[in-house]
Amino acid sequence: MDGGVLSRYGLVSPPVIFCLVLGASFVVADLYFYGVLGKLPCQASNCSSTVPRPSVKLMMQDHMCHHVHHYAAEAFESYTHLSELPFITPNFITTMHIFVGAFGAYLVSSENFKIRQIAVGVCQFRIFLDMLDGVVFRRQLKHSMYVNGWGTLGYYIDAGADILASFLLVYGLFIYLVRQPPRRSEGLPLRTSPPEPITDMPVSRSTIQLTLILCLIQGCLRGLFWDRYQFAFHSIFNKVLHHKADAMLQARIFNSPLTRFVLWCWKLSSAEGMLGFVYASIFLDFVWPMLIVLRKYGFIQLGVVVIISQLHAWQIGELLGKAA
Template sequence: MIVPPHATRVLLILTVTFVFYLLVMDYILYSRMQNYSIRPIKSEKNYDGKLACDIDPFCVVTVKALVLDYPNLYILSPLAAVVDHVLHISKSWTLITPNAISGFHVLVAVLAGYFVSSRSLCERRIGVILFEFRTWLDDLDGHVARMRKHITGERSDVGSAGYWVDGICDGLGCIALMVGVYFFVTKNPIRRSYDKLPKILPGLESQDISAEIINKNMRKRFAWSKVLLISGHLMIASVGWNRYISLYQNVLEADNTLLGIPKDELYIRQSEIMRSGFFWVVAVAWRLINFHSTMDYLLIAIFLDRLWVYSKLLKWFGYIVPLVVIYITEFHYLQTYAYVMRGSTEFAVTQETRNITALPNF
């Protein structure tokens, strides 16, 4: 497919504008974290924005917000809050539960997968738009759940029924999209590769096997390899991202008086970590490679008809980059836990357990 020059220029301008917008928003967020309180510390100024707190992405700084992908943090989540303010879904539409919204966005994902499987680029682009609408619905169900539970800021209610329902629905939506990708690949063999394959394999000329059947089987095997490659990348990003959200929330958003640390001291330590450059690097890295971001990259590749290029990049970088980020994050988390929990009863018990485990057996 040849892209017209004017379309390329428009796409480039939009991309540069979007990146500039994200950089500006990140600068505002970083400045807000440095100049206003993150945890409730009496000696620090409280942030007072002009927008409603659930719309303003800078109002409440949480671990999940800091590692959330850029479109969700700065566009889709505020948009979900605006729609809720206009329609009063969380307050008045009691029959519409967060789980019902989650179930509905699975149906939207199935429809998106159907369009993505099409030979028509226009229909595939409709599928991409539908899946982005599904992503917005995912933001809406989280917003409605937090509003009804009176939870401020982006947080994962790890272990709750809603947490598991949302995770299962996200997984089903991802499967629906990957099924669409599979059928698309089986219909459209990779360029510059299958065109060079012989129509009849050597040694099979005399057998009652048509070239069409052979090529169809080849495309199916190729489609499975691509789907597994992309799915494995998504799985690593998802598992790592959810793991570190849970771990960091337990340390950096802990508010437990049973830890044996004075609350003021605990809040100061947590704020110091969240303001540090190392934590900011870890957070930005996860913004760029988390589950939602990797889904966005896949959708962009489908929209631009560059799925083959994307799969080739994944082959070389799709597993190395997430594993490197996981290694760095694990190192940072252990340092964070040791610093924040220093002197707490929980930390003392953990250290004692490690020492006992490390003793040699005689």
């Protein structure tokens, strides 16, 4: 490791430019998405709880899954009618993305930077398949709402597959970092002076293990809390309220800036959101500093978002409970 693409080439290298353009496109896509939300009929004076609203899950989905994989999977299904094939089931696709994830993790462990960049593409294809199994599940059940199938066998299989894929990725990173141990100076803030001899020593194997284990635990916690609050907000905003005044209050809360902000925070705070930063760091050969940042500050950031989400869920639950 020698500091990553950014330190070697600055902002003019193709990988850095690609990531900057992708990030900017996500900002534009978010602005467009929330601009469209502001024009939905659920803000009208005749609003009722039966008026379709955007999926809470989609509003909490990380940027790559929301703006790329979700629409790509929907388009692929519409073009191929994959769900109509008798041998295609959501669990079959889930099994496929486990093997793709294992192959991606194997490539991540490579000492060749170009192969690790290819690994990021393979891992993104795994996520596309993960989105596709949900599309097929909804099409086969004639279900249009983009929401988790809580309690179903497929829900647990899909969750288990995601955890397994994350474990394999962490294992691939462990092999790579043991083969090419990062220097201690790589986990320090940016500096202009040469590193001190003690900070330029290789990171120990135990430190690598501890960092990766903490990141894996953090990823699992992010997945659990994301699913918890997705279920909580979905239950609140999809509850049928028969009185017009109550339904209008429900719609106003749903479209309030605070609710949108809380849901948007989970785009960055979900397990997939965290993985997005890890994939970017692999693509830019900057993975160890990113893991150090996640280890030091990730739990704090997650805790803040959880507290804000819980307080907001309590508040709107009490308001709508009184209204009902």
